[in-house]
């Protein structure tokens with residue numbers, strides 16, 4: 001990623017949603033060792049988890065904050081993203097007794113249509129008393145709606161609106177240290193979005209949505225989701241397996257039982273649709289994915305047996321299933337596949 005950025009651009013690693021399912025504490029610790037100085041989360045609880053693990057780096061809480069949550073932001077020394085002036089006022093009241101101004105980032109909505117101040121509301125907030133004493137505006141940010149879309153025009157227009165707000169602040173003598181707009185797709189496709197800080201998420205985990213067939217930079221999925229066959233059942237032709245008897249064998253069959261199910265994030269919509277790797281070959285999921293178990297037809301992989309590793313996402317030999325593949329089977333995006341991997345699944349770091 002650093003090869004894509006021109007110095008002095010810094011990285012704020014987005015580790016929300018438990019680092020997209022990878023385990024936020026371990027991922028943040030590893031990224032700290034690689035020199036990544038800042039993290040972004042969605043909720044106070046996610047920030048508190050990192051603090052409880054001893055992570056002292058700045059942590060930006062990018063999601064919505066309700067008034068009654070603001071004391072917790074300060075208690076965990078998290079940096080809030082302020083999306084409206086009422087939140088800035090409430091934070092200023094809480095921060096007034098502190099010896100140092102409390103850092104905040106302000107979000108401007110340049111076209112996402114979600115959280116953030118309208119561009120024309122930013123300068124008045126920057127010039128308001130709350131930003132001149134109790135609070136210190138450390139960052140100004142926006143979020144891009146279509147950085148991975150086919151037409152760069154909308155993104156460039158958002159960036160232009162952001163630049164206008166920055167220019168207004170500069171003209172008023174208010175220099176904001178950190179300016180950031182870029183998610184992974186913008187890092188790859190819109191160098192003009194980099195400013196002096198970027199906010200990659202999915203790219204950290206080895207995926208991207210922007211390049212559509214063009215050569216990606218050296219991105220490799222970092223996560224393998226695997227389990228172990230616990231039992232093999234033999235079916236005669238016509239026998240059924242699983243809930244609602246959704247699968248009936250059309251030939252004498254061997255069915256492998258995997259101890260992973262939708263409660264672990266292996267989506268029930270993969271019933272009769274997903275595949276797993278066994279002995280380096282793809283085997284189809286048959287019948288309904290259950291809460292804790294999944295059934296796979298291994299009739300054509302006769303040497304598969306109890307104790308064998310089954311790979312749901314990852315490589316086995318030369319075969320490979322990615323979160324992109326699984327997303328296609330499900331009609332979704334790899335983000336959702338990765339974030340869904342539940343807390344019951346043990347994370348092992350190599």
Ligand SMILES: Cc1ncc(COP(=O)(O)O)c(C=O)c1O
Pocket residue numbers: 014062143182183184185199200201202203
């Ligand atoms: C505000 C914000 N910035 C950055 C990101 C990272 O996006 P990506 O995972 O596409 O890099 C997200 C993720 O949704 C986000 O909400």
